[in-house]
Amino acid sequence: MAFHLNERLAAGGFDFGTTGICRVLLKDNALFPWFILVPEVDESITELHQLEAADYASVCFTIRQLSGFVQSHFQPDKLNVAAIGNIVPQLHIHIVARSPGDPAWPGVVWGCSEKRNYGKEEALAIHEAYLQSLA
Amino acid sequence: MAFHLNERLAAGGFDFGTTGICRVLLKDNALFPWFILVPEVDESITELHQLEAADYASVCFTIRQLSGFVQSHFQPDKLNVAAIGNIVPQLHIHIVARSPGDPAWPGVVWGCSEKRNYGKEEALAIHEAYLQSLA
Numbered sequence: 001m002a003f004h005l006n007e008r009l010a011a012g013g014f015d016f017g018t019t020g021i022c023r024v025l026l027k028d029n030a031l032f033p034w035f036i037l038v039p040e041v042d043e044s045i046t047e048l049h050q051l052e053a054a055d056y057a058s059v060c061f062t063i064r065q066l067s068g069f070v071q072s073h074f075q076p077d078k079l080n081v082a083a084i085g086n087i088v089p090q091l092h093i094h095i096v097a098r099s100p101g102d103p104a105w106p107g108v109v110w111g112c113s114e115k116r117n118y119g120k121e122e123a124l125a126i127h128e129a130y131l132q133s134l135a
Numbered sequence: 136m137a138f139h140l141n142e143r144l145a146a147g148g149f150d151f152g153t154t155g156i157c158r159v160l161l162k163d164n165a166l167f168p169w170f171i172l173v174p175e176v177d178e179s180i181t182e183l184h185q186l187e188a189a190d191y192a193s194v195c196f197t198i199r200q201l202s203g204f205v206q207s208h209f210q211p212d213k214l215n216v217a218a219i220g221n222i223v224p225q226l227h228i229h230i231v232a233r234s235p236g237d238p239a240w241p242g243v244v245w246g247c248s249e250k251r252n253y254g255k256e257e258a259l260a261i262h263e264a265y266l267q268s269l270a
Contacts, residue, residue, distance in 0.1 A: 047214050049202035060195040067184035079182050082217030086233060086241040098221060106221040108245045 001042045006090040009036060014123050016130055020062040021055060026126060030116045032109050033074045033097040035066055038090060046091050048083050063093060069133040070097050073126070084110060136177045141225040144171060149258050151265055155197040156190060161261060165251045167244050168209045168232040170201055173225060181226050183218050198228060204268040205232050208261070219245060
């Protein structure tokens with residue numbers, strides 16, 4: 001199996017480590033709390049349905065778990081959960097907290113170029129809260 | 136439990152009936168083979184992770200099954216699988232076949248207004264193939 005985290009995904013945020021079989025990334029854009037799950041599977045797998053059944057179940061479990069954390073921690077009005085990958089082919093799933101008034105609302109965040117980087121403390125606090133949610 | 140298919144979702148395409156606990160709709164836009172799954176659950180549930188565990192597993196199974204059909208039938212370069220719901224609050228999951236050269240590539244289809252309706256025969260043929268994929 002060959003897994004190397006795509007450089008573009010890695011460069012865009014904070015690495016929260018691996019949960020289940022997914023690398024958990026927080027995108028460095030405080031305008032939309034935005035997580036990316038990257039299943040640590042062979043790079044030939046670029047679609048969710050191509051995952052083996054057990055891996056698929058594991059990824060679905062982690063999506064649910066992380067969605068619950070995002071909902072309770074950020075209290076957004078809506079979650080957007082999506083596997084797109086038109087540009088970065090490595091299989092990855094976006095979990096984005098959305099609320100009326102955010103810069104892309106009610107449109108989608110993909111294609112929106114507005115950005116505010118997290119302060120280091122801010123990102124650390126989210127990481128802490130995430131780890132506590134797993135405990 | 137109160138479930139009524141959202142009128143906007145119903146009006147936009149062809150109803151392929153219920154598979155598992157999901158209503159299966161084909162959006163009437165031949166530019167992108169585009170399915171929508173609507174879990175037939177109480178309307179208070181607007182997020183995937185709010186589904187009870189068994190319902191969540193069922194929806195995930197149907198996403199995988201339908202994705203496999205879309206891949207094999209339309210042979211796109213990419214699938215886009217997403218639960219967004221910023222505009223239509225009823226929980227629904229998009230499964231869209233994407234290829235370089237389609238009118239929105241490499242962007243997302245949400246927000247793209249280009250459209251070509253299916254011919255009746257064309258939609259019937261997709262429905263037939265879908266039913267066969269379940270058999």
